Amino acid sequence: MGTIAERVAVMQFSPIRRFNKYAFEEEAKGKTVYHLNIGQPDIHTPECFKEAIDNFDEKVIAYAESQGLNELRDAMVEYMKRDFNMEYDRDDIIITNGGSEALILAFTALLNPGDEALIAEPFYTNYNTFCNEVSGKLVPLTTSAEDGYDWAKRDLIEAAITPKTKAICALSPGNPTGRVLTMEDMKLIGEIAKEHDLWIISDEVYREFVYDGKEAHSFGQLPEIADRVVIVDSVSKRWSACGARIGALVCKNKEFMDGILKLCQGRLCVPTLEQVGAAALYRMPKSYYDEAKAEYEARRDAAYEELSQIPGIVCQKPAGAFYMTAKLPVDDIENFLMFMLKEFDENGETAMFAPAPGFYATKGLGGNEMRIAYVLTPDKMRRACELIKKAVAAYNAK
Numbered sequence: 001m002g003t004i005a006e007r008v009a010v011m012q013f014s015p016i017r018r019f020n021k022y023a024f025e026e027e028a029k030g031k032t033v034y035h036l037n038i039g040q041p042d043i044h045t046p047e048c049f050k051e052a053i054d055n056f057d058e059k060v061i062a063y064a065e066s067q068g069l070n071e072l073r074d075a076m077v078e079y080m081k082r083d084f085n086m087e088y089d090r091d092d093i094i095i096t097n098g099g100s101e102a103l104i105l106a107f108t109a110l111l112n113p114g115d116e117a118l119i120a121e122p123f124y125t126n127y128n129t130f131c132n133e134v135s136g137k138l139v140p141l142t143t144s145a146e147d148g149y150d151w152a153k154r155d156l157i158e159a160a161i162t163p164k165t166k167a168i169c170a171l172s173p174g175n176p177t178g179r180v181l182t183m184e185d186m187k188l189i190g191e192i193a194k195e196h197d198l199w200i201i202s203d204e205v206y207r208e209f210v211y212d213g214k215e216a217h218s219f220g221q222l223p224e225i226a227d228r229v230v231i232v233d234s235v236s237k238r239w240s241a242c243g244a245r246i247g248a249l250v251c252k253n254k255e256f257m258d259g260i261l262k263l264c265q266g267r268l269c270v271p272t273l274e275q276v277g278a279a280a281l282y283r284m285p286k287s288y289y290d291e292a293k294a295e296y297e298a299r300r301d302a303a304y305e306e307l308s309q310i311p312g313i314v315c316q317k318p319a320g321a322f323y324m325t326a327k328l329p330v331d332d333i334e335n336f337l338m339f340m341l342k343e344f345d346e347n348g349e350t351a352m353f354a355p356a357p358g359f360y361a362t363k364g365l366g367g368n369e370m371r372i373a374y375v376l377t378p379d380k381m382r383r384a385c386e387l388i389k390k391a392v393a394a395y396n397a398k
């Protein structure tokens with residue numbers, strides 16, 4: 001029978017979901033668990049999503065075109081122009097099953113086995129899976145809370161480039177650090193990519209979630225590198241529509257887009273009804289994000305304030321997205337998480353987070369770090385972080 005392929009055998013289970021079964025066991029016994037492990041916002045999906053689907057009156061839910069519905073692609077073109085002054089056409093967009101499929105397709109189209117993609121670590125853990133699927137290699141640019149998770153540095157990036165390097169992955173606003181690239185950072189990364197003939201895979205699924213009055217930017221605003229920039233977009237976070245599974249690849253490079261279309265024709269298409277709903281989301285006014293942003297900022301502030309009270313904690317106030325990575329004064333983050341789930345509670349309540357080692361490519365890093373998603377109301381965030389604070393004290397007193 002033989003064994004399964006090496007590239008799959010070496011993969012990890014996602015540290016974001018791997019511990020859910022223990023939480024569900026405890027919940028079945030009556031414990032309340034605050035889930036800070038997954039970026040699943042509780043903000044309501046705008047009603048226009050469901051209304052658009054209700055108004056769908058075709059008699060057959062037919063296959064859509066592999067590149068996606070024109071209605072959705074046109075709504076995206078308008079949104080990018082209106083909110084970011086970006087010049088894209090319908091043909092520069094291919095709709096995907098979430099940002100996740102967009103990333104798998106981008107790696108498939110760009111990396112031969114053994115080719116390398118640079119990425120700042122800690123990074124969104126599923127990049128490991130996306131890259132392993134095509135036998136590519138992620139080369140980490142190591143950053144830390146102490147240096148503000150800053151990776152937009154010529155020396156750091158150039159030192160990691162080898163003849164095998166094909167792409168730079170840029171996550172901004174970043175998961176799990178909340179690091180936001182400035183326009184100057186983007187220009188520098190663009191210059192380096194041009195000089196070394198590299199692609200830029202720009203994951204902008206959190207594009208609008210930039211706080212403290214700062215402006216959101218996109219690599220799509222740099223026409224001088226438009227032929228090498230691949231933007232990953234998604235409705236999941238921006239409109240709190242994670243279950244819709246609608247994302248997109250946006251790129252002006254015809255050869256790349258032809259390659260992506262071939263891959264997409266093989267997988268036929270993306271669900272038709274969700275595309276109809278997503279088109280309505282892209283037509284939402286900008287004021288929608290301003291409200292959502294204010295809410296996330298309040299959640300971030302509540303979480304940060306509460307966590308900062310833990311003696312010995314090291315963390316950076318995130319500038320964007322809705323995650324925070326923190327170094328805790330514990331010996332082993334997975335043991336600590338299991339303690340929180342199985343042994344600890346206060347008034348029948350505990351919290352869970354994602355352990356950070358899976359967010360690093362370098363072995364041994366993140367051993368006492370957690371990632372939290374600040375996706376619950378400020379009160380719940382405060383309570384969940386208070387529980388983490390109390391659990392640290394109880395764990396270390398054991």
Ligand SMILES: Cc1ncc(COP(=O)(O)O)c(C=O)c1O
Nearest residue numbers: 039098099100124175234236247
């Ligand atoms: C940085 C980043 N990219 C991509 C995704 C994929 O999102 P989706 O497939 O729901 O669009 C996520 C999900 O959490 C993410 O955090």
